[in-house]
Amino acid sequence: MVSKLKFLLNQRITPKQALQIHACIIVNSVTHLEPLLVRQVLLSVSNYSASIIRYVELILHHMQAPDAFSWGFTVRFLSQNGRFSEACSLYSEMQRLGLCPSSFAVSSALRACARKVDKVGGSLIHAQAHKLGFCGCVYVQTALLDLYSRVGDMETAQRIFDEMPERNVVSWNSALSGYVKTGNVKMARKIFDEIPEKDVVSWNSMISGYARVRNMEQAALLFQQMPERDSASWNAMLSGYIDYGNIESARRLFDAMPQQSSVSWITMIAGYSKCGDVDSARILFDQIAVKDLLIYNAMIACYAQNSRAQEALQLFNDMIQPDVDILPDEITFSSIISACSQLGDLTSGFWIESCMRKLGIRMDDHLITALIDLYAKCGSIDKAYELFNDSRKKDVVSYSAMILGLGMNGRAVDAIRLFKEMVEAGINPNLHTFSGLLAAYSHAGLVEEGYRCFKSMRDYGLVASVDHYGIMVDLLGRAGLIKEAYNLIASMPTQPHSGVWGALLLACRMHNNVEIGEIAGMHCFELEPDRAGYYSLLANIYASAGLWTNVKKIRNIMQEKGFTKVPGCSWVESGLYI
């Protein structure tokens, strides 16, 4: 068996073959493998990142006594392929086994902590590197510099940088990107100007620094001045224009690029997604000759974020077909679960969960939160609660999902309690949190408390969005406080959308208020002329007041517009309410 494996490994193996080797190891329980052999397995498969990562870890765990090299290699391998959590846990595991990490493993583990923005974990490794005497190694120093830069501790980063006896261009660039990431363009520029030999990465970092603070003029200036541009330079400009909200400029740049990379396509698709232009995103997507996992993820996310759940699921289905055969990852599933949640489709939720188990997908915080939302929206509030309670890291997103779910399931008291718990835990609520909380008050009909809650948003430094006003109008309107609801709309700092006026119109129908109902109706007609529901609501308001001439007028308009049937109960489905 071992000799057979050895033979295979001396060939140039493909990912599929590597998988077969792995299967052999498992099936035949070859646990007495020599470290050398496993080392070769690791080296062979490391050329095929994405789909093979999970197996590397498995292989390691099937070795009898892996040596420090194999552990270190695996840590580096995982860290370089975006599996930061796995890299960190393997790093600590090798130490529990009494193996001494090399500077190789240390810098990889530091990189993993840096990317995870895990300052505590990173500091522990820092202390350890110190003890092991690795702090004189320029790679370790640069990794430390990068760690503190990424967690936003620029004082420590600067200190490490100052104490470095020798700096290479990577060290300079790490410090530079630290200031770029913390939004300190001034210091970034200072570092940039001091770099003895700037390379293309230095220029790119500085460009994205300007792009980050929306200074596209300076970014464009540097872009023109730089001696050579690579793909990342163009992409930095591209994402700058997109964050700036200037999709047209982004597209012009995209079309002018000498060569679009995978990153360019993804940036562009995400850009269209952000401004709601799903169709343009799809047109781009279809033009891509070779689509990888991240491109599928971007397009699926685009559908999911723009309420086109059905298409998200369809694309997911396409990508797992044998002719495409791309393995989905955590990010794919986050979007897919969100899509199922939008459809209120618990059945496909179960299917997705079994799919994830089959693929060995790890439940990360994003996935747990997505599942909480799915179960909560589908009425399985207890299952959602279970997930929430079991989750290690509760943040503002998972709390918000849970609060929203409780409110929707008529458990306003629990929602309010959870909100208090969250604030006491030192987690700051955001706009999403208040959408859920206000909706809970609205469902429970707690007018005064809801209004107080709405007012309290300011105390958290939050400015209510149109949607929050919509919920408040609904809350007041249902309680019959039509005039107050109307005044609230009048006091809005931004233009109300049709949802807000629609909520008022519905309240007027419930309480038969002709005067304000007319105003609300007119606004609705103006904002959404082709929605029949608004017309019939106003007609009903007139009818209830016996204003039959007005009823007739509305009916005539409806006929002219070709609205034949008067929708009765489509209001909930039509999305006026969440």
Added chain:
DNA sequence: CTAGGGTTAG
């Protein structure tokens, strides 16, 4: 090995 550009949850 360490640095720059991209995809995820309410």
